[in-house]
Amino acid sequence: MMITLRKLPLAVAVAAGVMSAQALAVDFHGYARSGIGWTGSGGEQQCFKATGAQSKYRLGNECETYAELKLGQELWKEGDKSFYFDTNVAYSVNQEDDWESTSPAFREANIQGKNLIDWLPGSTLWAGKRFYQRHDVHMIDFYYWDISGPGAGLENVDLGFGKLSLAATRNSESGGSYTFSSDDTKKYAAKTANDVFDIRLAGLETNPGGVLELGVDYGRANPQDDYRLEDGASKDGWMWTGEHTQSIWGGFNKFVVQYATDAMTSWNSGHSQGTSIDNNGSMIRVLDHGAMDFNDDWGLMYVAMYQDVDLDSKNGSTWYTWVSVRCTNGRRS
Incomplete structure (x- = not known):
């Protein structure tokens, strides 16, 4: 029993080290844009698009701060089989003040299983929001x-x-x-x-x-x-x-x-x-x-x-x- 207790701190330390290494393996991807502009007649920047159009030209025509913060990690891998967890949180503010609070949008939260079906190599099963x-x-x-x-x-x-x-x-x-x-x-x-x-x-x-x-x-x-x-x-x-x-x-x-x-x-x-x-x-x-x-x-x-x-x-x-x-x-x- 005494031998088991003496080994316990070492086992805990090793486990903590493994968990720390896994925590550092988080994948990060991101996107952000922010800027400022004025109109020739005065006032803040006015972004516009053509009548009837569903989108606008991006260059110099985006009036907000927008960002996506994407975090993911491989949770399990054995041979070619793996599970990957992916998330994406986005937010947007209107470029009006120094302090602009907003509720973030959870754009993605999903799990992806790759090569799980032996007779469908290369395929991916997924579920969640993406x-x-x-x-x-x-x-x-x-x-x-x-x-x-x-x-x-x-x-x-x-x-x-x-x-x-x-x-x-x-x-x-x-x-x-x-x-x-x-x-x-x-x-x-x-x-x-x-x-x-x-x-x-x-x-x-x-x-x-x-x-x-x-x-x-x-x-x-x-x-x-x-x-x-x-x-x-x-x-x-x-x-x-x-x-x-x-x-x-x-x-x-x-x-x-x-x-x-x-x-x-x-x-x-x-x-x-x-x-x-x-x-x-x-x-x-x-x-x-x-x-x-x-x-x-x-x-x-x-x-x-x-x-x-x-x-x-x-x-x-x-x-x-x-x-x-x-x-x-x-x-x-």
């Missing part, structure tokens, strides 16, 4: 394919000719569904869930230096038991995406075609708003964007896009982004 395979035009801060949110999925299943990914995510709309109380008056839900089911096939080699990604998303409103949607609600919808990526001049060019219907025409990115009234219709988008490096010091980013939302209610919109160019010096940011 940014899921987002596609964007960086120079105008526009996400054209983004179903991020709480969910679960299986991604990067190697089929030999491409990689298959399956996911389901959820977001909510305020109100949108109702039931009847005991006195036959309408009782509205505070929020109504919307589910999105996503299938993607990526890495399809089409030509030297070129790959194709295809995807389909189905979104629907999912009211709780005994609740119903308002008359005229779009209920559900689809979005189809095809994206060709070509390596060019040390960079890339992406050509994208998307088509969406009904509930998927609100955000036009893959999120569903199935409780929205008079939202039935369609959206078509044709987009070309990319970046290239001329040498170690100079590069170029560009975008051209046409988007048309045609709703049955005649309340659609058309968004043109003609050829827009941004020169870059050094690393792109």
Whole structure:
């Protein structure tokens, strides 16, 4: 017994050392931007975007302090199998005062299990809240394919000719569904869930230096038991995406075609708003964007896009982004 007690402090010290080494293995990634500006006529900086546009040009046109603090750690590893825990906390303030308090947003908190299925090597099982395979035009801060949110999925299943990914995510709309109380008056839900089911096939080699990604998303409103949607609600919808990526001049060019219907025409990115009234219709988008490096010091980013939302209610919109160019010096940011 005395021998066991004498060994205990040493065992505790060794365990503490192992835990300390593991604590130092936390992965940190971050993003932050902050600045200040004035208008020519006086007053604070005014950021703007074109009428009907869903995004703004980033360079010199961001009026807030925004940051993301991303922490993650590998929790377990045995051979090729592993579990990884990932988090992301973001916040934004309006650049008005020295002290600006705000509630942070928990953007990501998920667990990822890699190579857990022996007959699906290279695949990843995940569950939780995450940014899921987002596609964007960086120079105008526009996400054209983004179903991020709480969910679960299986991604990067190697089929030999491409990689298959399956996911389901959820977001909510305020109100949108109702039931009847005991006195036959309408009782509205505070929020109504919307589910999105996503299938993607990526890495399809089409030509030297070129790959194709295809995807389909189905979104629907999912009211709780005994609740119903308002008359005229779009209920559900689809979005189809095809994206060709070509390596060019040390960079890339992406050509994208998307088509969406009904509930998927609100955000036009893959999120569903199935409780929205008079939202039935369609959206078509044709987009070309990319970046290239001329040498170690100079590069170029560009975008051209046409988007048309045609709703049955005649309340659609058309968004043109003609050829827009941004020169870059050094690393792109």
